Amino acid sequence: MSGVRVLVGTRKGAFILSSDAKREKWDVSGPHFAGWEIYHLKGSPADPNRLYASQSSGWFGQVMQRSNDGGKNWETIGNKFAYDGVPGTHQWYDGTPHPWEFKRVWHLEPSLTDPDTVYAGIEDAAIFKTTDGGQNWQELSGLRGHGTGPCWQPGAGGLCLHTILLDPSDPDRMFIAISAAGAFRTDDAGKTWKPINQGLRSQYIPDPTAEIGHCVHRLAMHRSRPGILYMQKHWDVMRTDNAGDSWQEVSGNLPTDFGFVIDVHAHEPETIYVVPIKSDSEHFPMEGKLRVYRSRTGGNDWEPLSKGLPQSNCYVNVLRDAMAVDSLDSCGIYFGTTGGQVYASADSGDNWAPIVHDLPAVLSVEVQTLP
Amino acid sequence: MIQVMLPVHLRTLAQVGSEISVNVQGEVTTRSVIDAIEARYPMLRGTIRDYNTQERRPFLRFFACQEDLSHESPDAPLPAEVVSGREPFLIIGAIAGG
Numbered sequence: 001m002s003g004v005r006v007l008v009g010t011r012k013g014a015f016i017l018s019s020d021a022k023r024e025k026w027d028v029s030g031p032h033f034a035g036w037e038i039y040h041l042k043g044s045p046a047d048p049n050r051l052y053a054s055q056s057s058g059w060f061g062q063v064m065q066r067s068n069d070g071g072k073n074w075e076t077i078g079n080k081f082a083y084d085g086v087p088g089t090h091q092w093y094d095g096t097p098h099p100w101e102f103k104r105v106w107h108l109e110p111s112l113t114d115p116d117t118v119y120a121g122i123e124d125a126a127i128f129k130t131t132d133g134g135q136n137w138q139e140l141s142g143l144r145g146h147g148t149g150p151c152w153q154p155g156a157g158g159l160c161l162h163t164i165l166l167d168p169s170d171p172d173r174m175f176i177a178i179s180a181a182g183a184f185r186t187d188d189a190g191k192t193w194k195p196i197n198q199g200l201r202s203q204y205i206p207d208p209t210a211e212i213g214h215c216v217h218r219l220a221m222h223r224s225r226p227g228i229l230y231m232q233k234h235w236d237v238m239r240t241d242n243a244g245d246s247w248q249e250v251s252g253n254l255p256t257d258f259g260f261v262i263d264v265h266a267h268e269p270e271t272i273y274v275v276p277i278k279s280d281s282e283h284f285p286m287e288g289k290l291r292v293y294r295s296r297t298g299g300n301d302w303e304p305l306s307k308g309l310p311q312s313n314c315y316v317n318v319l320r321d322a323m324a325v326d327s328l329d330s331c332g333i334y335f336g337t338t339g340g341q342v343y344a345s346a347d348s349g350d351n352w353a354p355i356v357h358d359l360p361a362v363l364s365v366e367v368q369t370l371p
Numbered sequence: 372m373i374q375v376m377l378p379v380h381l382r383t384l385a386q387v388g389s390e391i392s393v394n395v396q397g398e399v400t401t402r403s404v405i406d407a408i409e410a411r412y413p414m415l416r417g418t419i420r421d422y423n424t425q426e427r428r429p430f431l432r433f434f435a436c437q438e439d440l441s442h443e444s445p446d447a448p449l450p451a452e453v454v455s456g457r458e459p460f461l462i463i464g465a466i467a468g469g
Contacts (some may be wrong), residue, residue: 034381058419059430059464060380076384076414080422102423 250299336362
C-alpha cells in the first residue's frame, strides 16, 4: 500500500513523519541529530530510501548526512564546501565589499535520475554539486562568476541560495533563487547562468526594476510544465510563462502578498498555494488567523483555506522551505510553522489537521510519496 | 596517548564516550592533536576547525591544566601533563544560545 513520508527539519533536529495513503494516523520518528539545526533534508526521486540532510550548528559548523534506508540509519558524508578559485567579494549589508565565506547548506536538491548526484545551495550564495553520493562537493562557479556576483547583497537571513529547481524535460536546465540577488537560470547544466528577474519590482532597492537585488523567497514549478514558474517574492506573488524571461504579478486579491512559501498542486498545474504573512516587519499571519490561500487559476484569484487551522491568536511564521505536496490521487499539502506545528491536508487544502504540534521551530518540510 | 575530552555533540557525532585517546606522532601541539582526532574520526573534520581556514571555531575553546590555550599558537607545545596523558586536552563548547 502506498504512503507518505514527511521529512521535517527544525531548529533542534530532524523528524520523520510517516503514514499510509489515508494520511490519518502518523508515526513520528526523531529527533534525529538532536540539538542541531537541520535546514533541509530531502529524498532522491530515483531512490526514495536515499535521503540527504544538512546538519549545522553555530558551534560546530556544517555536517552532512546520508541515509540509505529511509532515515532509519545515517552516515556522515563530505562536508567540505570550498569556493572555486579565489572567492572574491560580494556586498555586505552596508554596501562594502565582503569576502565570500561558507556558512551553511540551506537546500539540497537530489538529481531526478541519479541517487548519487545532488545539488546544494549554500550561504554565502553558491551552488555545489556532488556526483559520488556526497563524498565530494564541487562548486558550479559560473553562477557567482557570471558578472553580477560582486553586487549581491544578503537579505536579513543571510546571502543564501535557498531554491533549486531541476527541469524534468531538460537535464541541462536549472533554476535557482538567492536572497537578496534574485532568480537565475542555466541552460548548460550549470556552466553559465543568467539573471531572470525582468518584471520584478522591488521598492526596497535603488532601482526597483534592477537586473539583480530582488529578495526572492521561493520558486515553485509543476513538473509537467517546467517553463511556468511561480514565485513568492519578499512582497508580491509572481508568475512566468517563459522560463523566467519575464514575470507578471499574480498577487490578485491576496490580503497581503508578503510571505515565504509557494507550491503547486501535484496534479493541477494551475493550482498554487501560498501562506500570506502580514509584513516584513511582522512575520505572522494577519489578524492572528493562519490561512493558506489557494488559486486554481495560476494566480490572481485566491481563496482562503482555514478549516482545521487556528483562527485566533496564531502568530507563527511559515519559512520558505516549509511547504510541500505529495502526489497521491487526492493531493496532500503540508507545511510547518515556527511554532513547531506541521499541518497536513489530504484533500488539496480543503481540510487541515496538525500531524504534530510541539516540535522545535520548523525550517523545512519535504514529502515523499512511497509506492 | 593523548587524552581528549569532547563536547557532547561531537561525542554523539563520533559515537564515542566523553574522553577519547589519540596517538600523536612528533611534537604534541594543538594542531597535531586535532590532526590526530580528525584522522581517527573523519566525521569530526570541519567541526573543531573551520574546514577552509583551519582556524578554531569561534564558539569552541581549548583548555588544559587549568589554562585557556585557545589563543596560543596552534604549533605551541602542549603542557607536559597533556603529553604524558596525565591531564586531558579539553575541547569546550561556549555556554551560549537557547
